Amino acid sequence: MSGRSEEEFYVVNSYTEWDPLEEVVVGSLAGGVFPTWQESMGPTLPHDSVRIFKERGGTPLPAEHAAAAEEELDGFAAVLRERGITVVRPEPADHARTFGTPQWQSAGNSSGMPRDLLIVVGDTIVETPMSWRCRKHEVDAFRGLIKSYFRRGGGWLAAPQPELKDTLFDGDFDAATETGWAVSDFEPVFDAADFMRFGDDLIVQRSHVTNEFGIEWMRRALGSRFRVHEVPVNDPHAMHIDATMVPLAPGKLLVNPDRYIPNPLFRDWEILEAPKPALGPDWPMYFCSPWLSMNVLSLDEKTIVVERQEQPLLDALTDWGFTCVPVDFRHVYSFGGSFHCATLDVRRRGRGGTYLNGTA
Numbered sequence: 016m017s018g019r020s021e022e023e024f025y026v027v028n029s030y031t032e033w034d035p036l037e038e039v040v041v042g043s044l045a046g047g048v049f050p051t052w053q054e055s056m057g058p059t060l061p062h063d064s065v066r067i068f069k070e071r072g073g074t075p076l077p078a079e080h081a082a083a084a085e086e087e088l089d090g091f092a093a094v095l096r097e098r099g100i101t102v103v104r105p106e107p108a109d110h111a112r113t114f115g116t117p118q119w120q121s122a123g124n125s126s127g128m129p130r131d132l133l134i135v136v137g138d139t140i141v142e143t144p145m146s147w148r149c150r151k152h153e154v155d156a157f158r159g160l161i162k163s164y165f166r167r168g169g170g171w172l173a174a175p176q177p178e179l180k181d182t183l184f185d186g187d188f189d190a191a192t193e194t195g196w197a198v199s200d201f202e203p204v205f206d207a208a209d210f211m212r213f214g215d216d217l218i219v220q221r222s223h224v225t226n227e228f229g230i231e232w233m234r235r236a237l238g239s240r241f242r243v244h245e246v247p248v249n250d251p252h253a254m255h256i257d258a259t260m261v262p263l264a265p266g267k268l269l270v271n272p273d274r275y276i277p278n279p280l281f282r283d284w285e286i287l288e289a290p291k292p293a294l295g296p297d298w299p300m301y302f303c304s305p306w307l308s309m310n311v312l313s314l315d316e317k318t319i320v321v322e323r324q325e326q327p328l329l330d331a332l333t334d335w336g337f338t339c340v341p342v343d344f345r346h347v348y349s350f351g352g353s354f355h356c357a358t359l360d361v362r363r364r365g366r367g368g369t370y371l372n373g374t375a
């Protein structure tokens with residue numbers, strides 16, 4: 016046993032995406048820059064971003080738009096605090112600084128999307144081996160928080176440090192057919208956002224940032240209590256599963272109709288196909304598709320934060336029996352995520368359990 020009291024055990028405690036939320040990290044875009052270009056980013060990015068990242072990698076995000084996004088992040092944090100949820104934020108970071116290894120050099124990206132780099136499984140925060148070089152030190156802005164949780168009794172587990180040398184990015188992706196993957200199995204890599212938590216079960220997608228080696232590392236690192244299920248999805252641009260399938264409550268799964276492949280794990284679940292995103296084609300989207308509309312955050316199994324302008328989704332979720340909390344977030348969309356991506360739920364009430372079909 017760990018020698019921790021019940022209270023210490025509870026400092027970090029999060030098993031699902033829907034248990035009542037008590038403490039959450041909300042990201043910050045302050046000091047953010049465009050990623051330093053790497054070929055392996057191509058398969059996941061909106062078309063124009065290839066040119067933009069090549070030209071502007073390492074330079075600040077557009078000031079006015081990023082300031083508006085930061086205001087939205089602050090507003091979102093305020094909404095959560097008003098509801099009695101503890102909100103913590105990363106330390107300031109200058110992502111324009113370059114870093115490297117004997118093999119390569121890169122500038123950073125931003126502290127906007129903690130979901131991508133950290134995952135809480137039960138009582139433990141897992142630091143992932145991110146596969147974009149520019150994201151190698153992103154976790155540093157969150158390190159003070161992680162150390163503080165650890166000192167108060169939380170668990171802390173870091174994956175092996177990847178080298179991220181060229182061999183890793185020698186995947187079998189074929190641009191003509193959009194098949195295969197940008198990363199090889201040279202060493203374990205994964206982004207936390209390719210996983211989704213369902214109590215004692217987690218699902219994960221193979222993607223252009225997550226390889227089989229990484230999935231197997233996570234499977235063994237989590238130990239025998241947790242089961243990791245790799246699920247096939249229909250997404251040639253796969254990077255992060257939280258605009259593909261998002262569980263909102265036990266037995267209720269919101270899915271992307273273009274990407275979700277029916278899966279026996281969800282045999283007894285109600286499935287809601289997300290309506291088409293409301294975002295128009297002219298809105299700048301440097302990292303993601305407009306399907307960020309479905310990247311919602313559950314405050315409990317009845318209450319969901321949804322982008323204020325996503326009226327079709329607001330209506331569909333209300334019809335499905337949920338209470339929606341509308342929050343402005345479109346400027347944040349531009350920089351790589353919505354409410355689920357921009358958060359890390361450190362503490363939710365609940366102790367795990369079995370929710371998926373055929374796993375017990």
Ligand SMILES: NC(=[NH2+])NCCC[C@H](N)C(=O)O
Nearest residue numbers: 208254255258303304352356
């Ligand atoms: N955790 C995240 N940053 N998720 C964003 C996923 C977005 C997804 N790749 C899309 O473009 O639709």
